[in-house]
Amino acid sequence: MDFFNANLLTFMTFAPIVGGTLILLMPKDKATAIKTIAAVAACVSMVLSIVAFFSYNQAAAATDPAMQYQFVQKTPWVESLGISYHVGADGISLVMMLLTGIVGFMGVLISWGIKERPREFFAFFMFLVAGVFGVFMSLDLFLLLFFYELSIFPMYFLIANWGSTRKEYAAMKLTLYLLVGSIVALVGILAVYFSADPAAMGLPAGQRTFDMLLLQKGNIPLDVQRLWFLPIFIGFGVLAGIWPFHNWSPDGHVAAPTAVSMIHAGVLMKLGAFAALIAVRLLPDAAKEQLPFVIFLVTVNVVYGAAIAMVQKDFKYVIGFSSVSHMGLVTMGFATMNQTGLNGAVLQMWSHGIMTACFFSVVGLIYDRAHTRQIPELGGWAKYFPLATLAFVVGGLVSMGMPGFSGFVAELQIFMGLWAGPYFGQIWYYPIIAILAIWGVVLTAAYVLRVVQQVFFGEWDPHKWHDLRPSTWGDKLALGTFTVLMILVGVFPGWMMNMIQLGTAPVMKLLGG
């Protein structure tokens, strides 16, 4: 059992890598075997993420700061530079891993019907999922960057090859944007690495480390913090779609094949937010000074994203811009710098992940049959796909922040956080921002209702579509799971909030609150 616990995270991350490698070794015409391998690997990861979530010792974590990270494993990697394979999971990363596990597995199921070069598709998909798991489990900043870049690259091929609508342009744009962000963050992390004080971290003089837990104690000088907080926060934040660096996201989401949009909007964007939070943990003093300015950017995200979503004609672009808007709320939650707001932000990451994965799978389901995504041309799909309609409507309610759904719990806490303001004292414009952001929610309601009304209700004309075929059991399972989860967390948020609280409390402590 000890062995299992110690290696749990490693197994979780490496199951897709093993799966992906096996797939590459398969002959290309064995499509069923390839899909089965992918499904098994993704399923193993998902089961392990569930096991990890429920076997995390919450009682110990609440009382003993040393137990904040569990399932810890540490092996030196490049010792002279202080790089190690150091992994562990806390309340935040467990929620994210669970999300990755579920969305990853569902993504495989949704892609079951893929005809075009399944071997390459599933291999890249597996490496993508592995990279995402890897980031969430990393406690070493080098390891984190390693997996971060590993998870960005497969995107390029997945979009450029299997995508639609200006796919090559979107793929290149996405890759370059994300890489610029991550590599600027890399320089920032190096600056932090060189300015941390070895004595404060309990290391011999001259020895440096990429260990995040040690660097948090490293007394980073204030001038370094001030200089590098924004490069790291925004650098990673590019992947969370922070305005004005969000531009890759709608294009990328729209161009990507369904499963990739799901993983991308559902999980990968959380990678950005998760990594941006690391900037807060490492450089708390600068975070306190600069996050109140970052909040202006993300307010634009929330309102502008929703407003643009309103006027889109392409179904998938609506969802793409809604992600920009919702991810803005996550970063806004970070910027509140109080416990409630942070909790809301993390729950919003989860809630948006499930919701948007659900949205994209419904869009994919319809697009595969209608071969168009123009909202005015669609109509009445509720008659053909009742379950998908239900899932989409539930997702829409989550998106609007309706009580009883996970989005409400998340957004309410973020807005409460904004009203309360940072723990060290309210900043005068935070309530104004809260009011603006609530307008974003109103706009969300408008575009969601518009899409629901025009796509799912209205005239149903079966003769218009030539490629109608029922959804597979995989699609139904995925949509059903998403729907259940959105309601479950909305009605009983406790089991998830307790976990999140355990993860955010230490962040607050680092911030000094």
Next chain:
Amino acid sequence: MTLTPEQLTEGLLAVLPEVLLLVLGFLVITVDLFMGRRTSRRALAYLSLIGLLITLAVVVAQTVPLFTPGAPTVQPVLGGMVRIDLAVQLFRLMFLTAAVLTVIISLDFKPIKHNGEYFGLILFSTLGMGMMAASSNIIMLYVGLETTSIALYMLVGFLRDTRPSSEAGMKYFLFGAFTSTILLYGLSLLFGFTGQTSFSGIAAELTKLVANQETLPIMVALVLVVVGFGFKVAAVPFHMWTPDVYEGAPTPITAFISVASKAAGFAVLVRFFLQVFGPVQDQWIGLVAALATATMIVGNVLAIPQRNFKRMLAYSSIAQAGYVLIGVAAVSELGTSAVMYYLAAYVLTNIAAFAVAEIITNATGSELIKDIAGFSRRSPAVALALLAAMLSLSGVPPLAGFFGKFFIFNAAVGYTDAAGQHTLVWLAVVGVLNSIVALYYYLIILKVAYVDRAEGDEQPLKVHASFKAALALTVAGMLIMGIFASPWYTLTTAAAQAIR
């Protein structure tokens, strides 16, 4: 200078790899001369390959004792002409690996006639590179440099019946001869100022000159020397020859020049700057940083519009030299170690890239990027190797190039000047931004291979076993250096310590 018999034996043992290469080179040429009609081209290649592998084994055997605790890290031999340390051994390993891989990818390179001369010249230039890396005297350095260059001039123009190759050979020769003269002039100035030919002797005299505030003449010599080395490593503004030569030369030779000759250039450049010009370090760091910036920007920007794959790789290799120069500018153990790691990774990666270029040219008869279209369907394995090579060049995990770039940027950010300030962070930023530009054109190649379609791309492509072997070896190497970086990094760090 007289040597006792013991010293001579010791010296000859130290340069045993070079001696073996010399013997091997003559052997290959002689066999070709007397039995050329009766031996196949493969026989000579296998002979060279076996000889190179034996030499490689000798170098490894020589390296092991350097690790025993208490062993002297530096062994000056042959009257101080040559010194053997871990750095030298590491560079020898790189040259020999590059030579081995070059011979492998030459096995099925059809246009070559006169095999004996071809393989013989590869061996002689490898020998010259070994001498360059091991030299600790400016005369020895120059002899090594010329041995390498002359063999390479001939190899570049080896396909003398085709125009691009002969033109490239001539161009390479003219540029090479010109810069080598300038280098020689710089070296003679150094000798004039100091009256010394050994690196340590010159350095000692330069220290005195610096103490007397007489740095200007040193800087003149330094600039002249930079011209010579800049040509070898293809740094901007001494890069003009690169695209034409890379495009015109036989592809295996392009691969060889792009890695081995560049690595040799850096071997002497690093040693020369750290040892000989150590006393004027503060003056040249800015110069090298400027060179690095120009090299990266020019290389990357000009690589974007290229349509010929080999030409694009030429500009990419210019840009790669720029990254390595960052490591040189960040004078420190971290920097030197990063330089060596980067070069080792680069040797594997670029040879893989050129091997793929060769396969594509063999299959399509074209060197244009657009003709790579559909390759992932024709041969998934080759496309995967191309993927690995391109991603490693752009510095993506889990491939060797990722660690290479990381170590380089790490060194640049970590560099502190005399006042303890981190003054090279800007160079790291320039470097990372450049690596994004580079990513663009590497991804375009992969896009063409993976996304674009071509007529008849359903037809599987038959790839010669020799290429398969070369690609398998290089890709495995990239993965090993990209995942299990620690042992190699420890090695390069130890070598960096030895160089100072």
